[in-house]
């Protein structure tokens with residue numbers, strides 16, 4: 732058991748984008764995306780970073796250890812399963828997510844209209860109120876037009892604190 736009542740986690744992910752593939756972020760399909768993620772799983776870069784943030788907060792490694800991207804059984808998998816597993820590992824250690832902050836860097840399309848949907852979706856996966864999930868969007872200013880980058884911080888709160 733950790734000596735700390737609160738622990739911070741940080742996760743990151745990136746995927747190359749290609750035409751003719753779906754783009755899913757935070758469990759939300761992005762309509763009218765010209766490019767989608769090249770990935771072994773469903774390529775949900777938000778959920779991959781969320782899962783890594785949860786695991787890193789308790790020094791539990793990263794999602795590749797639990798879901799190797801070479802394993803045939805995980806091909807095309809729904810990344811919500813990955814988050815559910817990371818959450819289970821956090822809870823087994825007596826912690827729960829307090830709040831999370833998500834940053835998505837993507838040139839196109841504009842994601843502003845999906846902000847509330849993504850926050851709601853991530854919050855539901857973590858059993859948090861929507862108000863505990865911050866979602867920010869940035870462009871790469873044209874430096875990486877065929878690329879999605881995500882970064883997530885997560886505060887983990889020990890049972891009985893906060």
Ligand code: C5P
Pocket residue numbers: 836837838839840841842843844867868869870871872
């Ligand atoms: O990266 P930049 O600062 O130019 O982004 C300007 C604004 O555009 C951001 O505040 C963000 O809310 C929005 N944005 C968006 N969807 C993206 C990238 C940025 O809605 N894919």
Ligand code: MG
Pocket residue numbers: 744745746770774775776779
């Ligand atoms: Mg990924």
